[in-house]
C-alpha cells in the first residue's frame with residue numbers, strides 16, 4: 735500500500751531535503767580544492783539547490799494562502815486542503831472538498847481530472 739502525505743508537508747520535506755543536498759554538495763567542494771573549476775561547479779550546484787529550496791518555500795507560502803482551511807474530522811485540528819483531495823497534515827486522514835468523492839477510497843489521481851474521469 736502506498737503511503738500518502740499531505741501535499742504541503744510533501745513539498746516542505748522536499749524543500750528541506752534540497753537545503754541538505756545543497757550543503758552536502760557545497761561541503762563536497764572541499765575535497766576538490768586542488769581543482770578550482772570543480773570547486774566552482776560544486777559551489778554553484780550547492781547554491782542552486784539552496785536557491786531552489788528558498789523558491790520552494792516561497793511557493794509553499796503562496797499555496798498555503800490558496801489552500802482551504804478545514805477542521806479535520808479525525809483529529810479535530812485545523813489543516814489545509816490543496817486540490818480536490820489531500821491528507822490531513824497531522825494524522826494523514828484523507829480529506830476531500832468534492833462531495834461526490836466523499837466516502838470513496840483515497841486516490842491521488844482524483845487530483846488529475848483526466849485520470850479521475852477514466853474511473
Ligand SMILES: [Zn+2]
Nearest residue numbers: 806809822825
Ligand atoms: Zn487529522
